[in-house]
Amino acid sequence: MLWSMSVAMFAVGGMISSFAVGAIGDKMGRVRALQLLNILAISGNIFLGVASMTAISHILIIIGRLITGLYCGIMSGIVPLYVSEIAPTPLRGALGTFHQLACVIGILISQILGLRFLLGSSSMWPVLLSLSGFAALLQLLLLFFCPESPRYLYIKVGELEAAKKSLLWLRGNYDPTKDMEEMEREKEEASKEKPVSIVQLITSTTYRQPFLVAIMVHLAQQFSGINAIFYYSTDIFTESGIKEPVYATIGVGAINTLFTVVALFLIEKAGRRILFLGGMFGMFLCTILMTVGLTLQVTHAWMSYVSMVAIFVFVSVFELGPGPIPWFIVSELFSQGPRPSAVALAGFANWFSNFMVGMCFQYIARFTGPYVFLIFAAMLFGFGMFIYLKVPETKGKSFEEIAEEFRRRKKGSGRGSRAATELEHLGGNPQA
Numbered sequence: 025m026l027w028s029m030s031v032a033m034f035a036v037g038g039m040i041s042s043f044a045v046g047a048i049g050d051k052m053g054r055v056r057a058l059q060l061l062n063i064l065a066i067s068g069n070i071f072l073g074v075a076s077m078t079a080i081s082h083i084l085i086i087i088g089r090l091i092t093g094l095y096c097g098i099m100s101g102i103v104p105l106y107v108s109e110i111a112p113t114p115l116r117g118a119l120g121t122f123h124q125l126a127c128v129i130g131i132l133i134s135q136i137l138g139l140r141f142l143l144g145s146s147s148m149w150p151v152l153l154s155l156s157g158f159a160a161l162l163q164l165l166l167l168f169f170c171p172e173s174p175r176y177l178y179i180k181v182g183e184l185e186a187a188k189k190s191l192l193w194l195r196g197n198y199d200p201t202k203d204m205e206e207m208e209r210e211k212e213e214a215s216k217e218k219p220v221s222i223v224q225l226i227t228s229t230t231y232r233q234p235f236l237v238a239i240m241v242h243l244a245q246q247f248s249g250i251n252a253i254f255y256y257s258t259d260i261f262t263e264s265g266i267k268e269p270v271y272a273t274i275g276v277g278a279i280n281t282l283f284t285v286v287a288l289f290l291i292e293k294a295g296r297r298i299l300f301l302g303g304m305f306g307m308f309l310c311t312i313l314m315t316v317g318l319t320l321q322v323t324h325a326w327m328s329y330v331s332m333v334a335i336f337v338f339v340s341v342f343e344l345g346p347g348p349i350p351w352f353i354v355s356e357l358f359s360q361g362p363r364p365s366a367v368a369l370a371g372f373a374n375w376f377s378n379f380m381v382g383m384c385f386q387y388i389a390r391f392t393g394p395y396v397f398l399i400f401a402a403m404l405f406g407f408g409m410f411i412y413l414k415v416p417e418t419k420g421k422s423f424e425e426i427a428e429e430f431r432r433r434k435k436g437s438g439r440g441s442r443a444a445t446e447l448e449h450l451g452g453n454p455q456a
Contacts, residue, residue, distance in 0.1 A: 026082050026086075028382070028383050028386060028387075029086055029383075030082070030085050030086055030089055031382045031383070032379050032382035032383035033086050033089040033090045033093060034089045034090070034092060034093040034096070034382075035093060035375050035376075035378040035379035035382055036090060036093060036375075036379055037089070037090045037091065037092065037093020037094040037095070037096070037097055038093045038094070038096050038097030038100065038371070038374075038375035038378065038379075039097065039372055039375040039376050039379060040093075040094060040097065041093070041094040041095070041097035041098045042097040042098070042100075042101060042368055042369075042371035042372040042374075042375055043222065043368050043369075043372060044097075044098055044368070045097075045098055045101030045102055045105070045364060045367050045368045045371060046101075046363075046364025046365050046367065046368050047364075048061075048098060048102070049101070049102045049105060049106075049364060050176075050180060050219075050364055053172055053173075053176060053181075054102060054105065054106040054109070054172060054173045054176055055106070055167055055170050055171070055172050055173075056172075057098075057102055058099070058102060058103070058106070058163070058167055059164055059167045059168075061095055061098055061099060061102075062095075062160040062161065062163055062164040064091055064092070064094055064095035065092060065095040065096075065156060065157060065159075065160035066157045066160050066161060067091055068087075068088045068089070068090070068091030068092035068093075068094075068095060068157070069088065069092065069153070069154040069155075069156055069157025069160070070088075070154070070157065071084045071085070071087050071088030071091065072084070072085060072088035072089070072092075072150065072153035072154045072157075073150050073151070073153065073154030073157070074150070075088065075150060075153070076149070076150045077150075085153070088153070092156070093375075095160075097371060097375055100351070100371055100374070100375075101367045101368060101371045103123050104120055104123050104351045104352045104354075104355060104367075105355055105363075105364075105367055106173055107119050107120055107122065107123060107352070108120055108352055108355040108356070109173040109174070109175040109176060109355075110171075110173055110174065110175075110190075110194055112195075112203075113206075114292065115292065116352070116356070117291040117292050117296065117349075117352065117419060118288050118289075118291050118292050120291075120348065120351065120352030120355075121284065121287050121288050121291050121348040121352075122288070123348070123351050123352070124284055124287075124343070124347050124348035124351060125281070125284045125285065125288065125348075128277070128280045128281045128284050128343065128347075129281055130156075130159075131254065131277050131280065131281075132274070132277035132278060132280065132281050134152070134155075135273055135274045135277040136274060136277075137152055137155070138152060138270075139270065139274075140270075143155075171189075171190040171193045171194060172186070172190055173190070174187040174188075174190040174191045174194070174203070174207065175187075175207055175210065177190055178204075178207050178211060179207060179210055179211045187204070187207065188200055188204065191203055191204070210359070213359055213361075218361060219361055219364070219365075220361050220362035220365050221365060222365045222368060222369060224362075224365075225362050225365045225366060225369065226369070231358070231362055231366075233414070234357040234358060234366070235366060235369070236414070237357060237414055237415050237416075238353075238354045238357055238358075238366050238369070238370040239369065239370055239373045240407065240410050240411075240414070240415075241300070241349065241350040241353060241354075241370075241411070241415065242350045242354075242370045242371070242373045242374040242377070243373055243374075243377050243407070244304065244346060244350070244403075244404075244407035244408075244410070244411065245346050245347065245350045245374065245377075246374055246377035246378050246380075246381060247377050247381070247400070247403045247407070248304070248307055248342065248346055248400060248403065248404055248407070249307070249311060249338075249381075249397060249400030249403075249404075250307075250338075250339070250342050250346075250347070251378055251381045251382060251385075252381055252385045252389075252396075252400070253276065253335060253338065253339065254276075258270055258272075258273045261273060261332065261335075266328065266332060272332060275336065276335060276336065276339050279336050279339050279340055280339050280342075280343055282340075283339070283340045283341075283342075283343040283344055284343045284347065284348065286343075286344065287299070287343055287344050287345070287347070287348055290344065291348070291349075291419075292419060295417050295419040296345070296349050296353055296415075296417060296418050296419055297411070297415055297416070297417040297418075298417075299344050299345030299349065300345040300346055300349050300411055300415065301345075301408065301411055301412060302341065302344065302345060303341045303342055303344050303345035303346040303347075304345075304346060304404055304407060304408040304411060305408060306337065306338075306340075306341030307338050307341055307342060307346070307400075307404050308401055308404040308405055308408065310334045310335070310337050310338035310341070311334075311338070311397040311398065311400050311401040311404065312397075312398075312401055313330060313331070313333075313334035314331050314334040314335065314338070314397045315394060315395055315397050315398050315401070316330065317329075317330035317331030317332075317334060318331050318393075318394035318397075319394040319395070350370070350374070353418060354366055354367050354370045355367065356418040357418070
């Protein structure tokens with residue numbers, strides 16, 4: 025139980041703080057909020073670093089993980105929001121994928137440093153657990169060289185010259201007219217709609233379809249089973265009969281990183297929808313193979329390698345779509361008014377499902393044995409059907425074009441007049 029709590033408490037912190045994304049990001053500005061939040065990460069890592077010096081080390085680890093989770097819950101919302109606001113529209117998806125790339129690189133580095141002959145020993149683990157505090161300190165310093173989001177400066181604060189200066193810093197020597205015109209349209213749309221609270225977003229039929237899509241893509245990411253593999257991959261490989269499971273786990277991290285890089289080049293060519301669907305289908309097949317491999321390895325030793333290959337392929341296709349896309353697609357689905365609340369709620373859904381997997385997986389695995397991944401197979405099938413039916417393509421599209429896609433889908437369900445009314449609230453043109 026203490027082990028499960030140590031794993032899952034990180035997600036509890038993320039759940040709690042995800043609701044503060046909109047308020048903090050709008051009140052402080054994107055860059056200043058990112059700077060100040062690093063204090064949370066440093067504080068949490070102090071608890072982790074001194075844990076071994078006390079008789080209640082497990083309690084301090086849980087507290088440290090909770091505080092670090094509070095930090096990550098807000099950062100996982102503000103970072104994609106900031107990146108989506110500074111990115112040119114044709115590169116929005118590729119740059120948004122860098123958020124996921126940074127995460128998987130961090131996972132890989134931690135897996136390598138966690139080797140017993142490096143920092144994974146009984147004497148060095150406090151250093152290992154506290155290292156992310158140094159990363160937070162580095163980020164705090166580097167953010168002094170980053171410009172504020174031009175969209176935030178112009179749309180939220182109304183500082184035209186500061187927004188132009190930020191654009192020139194980001195784009196170099198170019199004519200900012202086109203970007204300023206796009207921001208002007210966004211500002212006009214934002215002026216027509218008041219900021220939307222979390223309660224309004226949940227209860228209003230106006231935003232129901234994009235809100236449902238935003239929540240479901242995040243639930244699909246976590247309930248796909250990816251964190252079950254990350255959290256307990258070494259145990260899974262041990263059960264599969266792998267002699268050195270820790271190296272297989274590092275192999276998972278390496279494949280994870282490699283295919284996130286591949287996704288950078290595919291995301292703006294293939295599009296969000298096809299990569300998400302392809303990833304979900306590939307993961308579904310892999311969960312079936314994992315189940316077969318784990319079931320038959322008792323009588324056929326070579327089947328353990330089937331399970332291992334299935335895990336590697338599972339991670340590969342996850343990073344091509346279901347991994348990076350949920351973190352930036354929410355910002356593409358909503359205009360300025362409801363966007364902060366939508367990002368907060370989607371983040372909460374992600375962290376909640378992360379917590380459920382981290383807390384419950386080992387107990388479910390103990391109860392179901394080798395058939396545990398059939399549960400994830402069923403979830404992958406259900407989420408895949410939802411994505412096929414409900415999620416629009418957002419590649420290279422403005423918010424108005426995405427809203428138009430929702431309007432067409434609503435018309436197809438026989439609610440054209442109501443759809444037009446709702447589209448006006450979303451910022452689209454019902455006459456288009």
